[in-house]
Structure formats: C-alpha cells, structure tokens
Amino acid sequence: MKIAVISDIHGNIAALEAVLADAATRQVNQIVNLGDICSGGLFPRETADRLMSLELPTIRGNHERQLTDQSRERMGLSDRHAADTLLPEQLAWLAALPPTMRLTDDVLLVHGTPDSDLTYFLETVTEDGLREATREEVEQRAGSADAALILCGHTHLQRIMTLDDGRMIVNPGSVGLPAYDDDRPYAHLVESGSPHARYAVLSKENGGWAAQLLSVEYDWEQAARDAEANGRFDWSRALRTGRV
Template sequence: MKMAFISDIHGNAVALDAVLKDIHSLNVDSIAVLGDVCYRGPEPKKTLDRIRSLHCPVIKGNADEWVVRGVREGEVPEQARTMMNAERDWTVSQLDEDDLNYLEQLPHQFHWDLNSCLKLHTFHATPESLFDVVMPQESPSGLNEKLMVEKDADLYLYGHIHLPYVRYVEGKCLANLGSVGLPFDGQSKASYVVVEADEDRFRVSIERVPYDVEKVAEQYADYGYPNAETMQRVVREAQPPS
C-alpha cells in the first residue's frame, strides 16, 4: 500500500498540478486531502475542481470553514480579520453554490487501515479542532495529548501549520504534510507526504516539488486578489504573512 497525502493547497493550482504530476510518477495506490483547498490563493475554482475530479477522500480544514461562513472574531488577530474576510469574499465570488455546499459538508477526520497490521489517523489541525496550532517543537507529552488521541493508531498525519516534519513518539509516528500552496519553512517548493506500508513495516517520506512561483505571484495581481502584495511575498519567500 502506497498513499499520498496533500493539504493546504490554498488556491494555488500551479503548485497543485506540479504535485499531482509528481504523485503520478510514484505510482501511488490512492490520494487523500487533509484540508484547506482554495482560500488565500489566486485560482480557487480551478483548484477545487482539480481536487473534486480526483474523487478521493477530502477532510475539511479551517480555511474551508472560513470560505463557508467567514472569519469570526477571535480566530485571527483582529487587525488582520477585515482583510482576511475581504479575501474570503473574493474567493466566494469565484465559486458557485455547489462548491460551497461541498466544502460545508466535508468530514473532519478519517481513520485508515493501511493493512491488517497498521492503522492511520488523519485530520487537519487536531482531532478536536480545525483551528488549534500544534508546532513541530511541541513536547512529546503535548503531541501525545493533543494529536495522538486515537490510541489504536500507529501513524498520525495532519496539516494546518505549513511546516513539514516527521517525529516518533512513544513508538508511534507523527507527521505534518507541510503545504502544497503556501509553505512556511523558507523553501518555496510544494510539500506533501507519502506513506508506504508492508505488513508491520512502514515508511513516511516528505516530498518537495518545485513549481513556477513567479507565475503564481503574478496571478495574485493579474486576477485582482485582495491583499495581493502580502500573498506575493508569502509565496516568494515561503514565510507566513507578517
């Protein structure tokens, strides 16, 4: 069994196409998406259509929730909320009612039997929340308490923080996918994870894929995206918006 997991695409269809091409070259058995499909990118409709055409499992992320109902007080710094809702409104203007219904009805987590020996638990941010942030440097006890709540699982995968990593805690594996569309680790290459399982053995790898960053940066301006200068800096520098 070989599975590819992608997340945090954020409307970056150029990066998504590069990743899907890379995944195809690896001859994976299946693909799953762990949330944040189209918000904060220049091509939300194209990105969502690509994901839906895969006919694969898709989990809801916080950005998918924001597209459906907006960014609420207390969810982001207040000085950023007005602009983020302007970005959300622009994103919604590019979608149709069926797209919004699709995002609204996405599940929050999936459990997988990779085979008869290995179980995998996947979610966007934590099993309990679409918004909580658990960073790579979190203590083992913190990771165990916040992310590894399904004790019968052997592997745990999540997205949300845009920082790919793999750690082993109490004999189990925990990995973050990073981000397809908006990596935050200073490397402007799309990130995703491949899991290979064979009986009681498994391998987790972080894959990095180059894409045309400048094309995406230009799209923000060409398509009239609100907050274009900030998002251009994010994709070019692979750093969080300041």
C-alpha cells in the same frame, strides 16, 4: 500500501498540478487531502473543480469551516475571495466535507489535531513566536486517537514525530502556500524557507509506516504575479521566497 498526502493547497492550482504530476511517478495507491483547499489569493474555482473530479478522500480544514460558518463580512481576505469566486455546487462540496476521516483502521486524517482544526499539532506558539512542540505536548494533543499513523496539516510545515507508543504523526507541509503570519494565540510567523510545493508519501513496510517528505518545483514566479493581480502582495512574497 503507499499514500500520497496533500494539504493546504489554498487555491494554488499550479502547485497542485505539479504535486499531482510528481505523485503519479511514485506508484502511490491513494492520494488523500487534509483540507484548506481553496481559500487564498489565487484560483479557488479551478482548484475545487480539479479536486472534485478526482474524488479523493478529503477532509475539511478551518478555512472550509469558516467559509460555511461565517458571514462574508466576518471573513478574512482569503476566505472572502473564495466565497466570491466559488460556484454554489463547489461551496456545497466544501460544506459537506467531514472534519476527520479514518482512511483505514490504522490511518487517521485530521487538519489540526483530532479535536481541533485550529490547534497546531507539531508546533507550539508562545509569546516569543513559533517553536517545535515537545513530545509531551504532542502526546497530549494526540490524546486517545488509536491510529498508528495520524496525518495532519494546518501549519504548512513538513514535520514527523513518532511517539513513545509507536504512533507516527506526519505533517506533509503545504502544497500551495510556503509561508504566512498569524496572530492567534500570539503573533507569529510560519516560514518553510523556500517556494517549493510540498507533500508527503507514506509507505507501509513490514507492518510499520515510513514517511518521505517531498518538495516540488513549479512556476512560483507566475503564481506570485497571479497573486499580485488579485491584490495579494503579501502572498506574492511568500510564494516567491517561502518567507513572510
């Protein structure tokens, strides 16, 4: 079994198309989507249209929940752009997505952690900023989830950790947004360091899982100009550089 894992597209249709094209060369059996699909500074409607046609196993991220749970007045710029742009049937599709999904008996899809779409799984935020999570922190967040492979997104950073009991947690990175800043629970930066679109391929071999973290080139300069045309100069720097 060979699975391509995409996450955190954030309306970047050009990056999505590049990743889908790359995955098509790798003989994957399945592509799965871990959420945060449309909200951002780019092309929510086109992204939703492309993914709805593919009918991939897909879960919601925090941005899908925010789109359906919050009033427009309470939304941030990225969710507001999506809310103003998406068609009613696209919003209905996002609203119907499950928060987690069991792909097979040993593969669990989550956005943040099994219990939260906002908690970072493999990173920890302190007053000093972002750092890699300790093994003890990751074990606590994994809880009693009994899947051999847990796929998570949310932080946009590619990372793998195998726990002492053999469970593997994999974050494929972000397809569409290589850097951002946030203020919860403390102000911090998340930076991948380059503008590439990112995803992962997981292969089941000899009863266990092997992970390949991939970076894909696409026309990020055009994506940055598209963000600027929508007034999102914060996005244009992130898209060009992978830095905030």
